[in-house]
Amino acid sequence: MRIAYLAASVGFAASIIIPLFLPAQSKTGKELFEARCTGCHAMNQDREGPRLAGVYGRRAASVSSFPYSDALAKSKLVWAEETLDRWLSDPDKLVPDNDMGFRVENPEERRKIIAFLKRQTVR
Numbered sequence: 001m002r003i004a005y006l007a008a009s010v011g012f013a014a015s016i017i018i019p020l021f022l023p024a025q026s027k028t029g030k031e032l033f034e035a036r037c038t039g040c041h042a043m044n045q046d047r048e049g050p051r052l053a054g055v056y057g058r059r060a061a062s063v064s065s066f067p068y069s070d071a072l073a074k075s076k077l078v079w080a081e082e083t084l085d086r087w088l089s090d091p092d093k094l095v096p097d098n099d100m101g102f103r104v105e106n107p108e109e110r111r112k113i114i115a116f117l118k119r120q121t122v123r
Helices: 002-021 029-036 080-087 109-116
Strands: none
Touching: 029 109, 080 109
């Protein structure tokens, strides 16, 4: 009886303590995009930033309906994993004098956002 009680007590304590040391459930690329990017961007319409559906593989500053900075328009970048990662980590380092003032510091979050953007096509 004591062993059963002890085992139950240890199991109960472990169910409370172990989660405190595990990382929180990570967000998906879509959730991160919605949390970090939709303040300025939408998928299928321009907002404060250009529409992002189909951005992966597209030349930077190529959405004709959006007024990009001269710096980005002259950059000749193509949005791929490396360029998007560099852009999201520090837009000013990649393209000085651009108009985007936002960064995603966490590399894992950038990776997930980029993977999400890669799957978004133009409707």
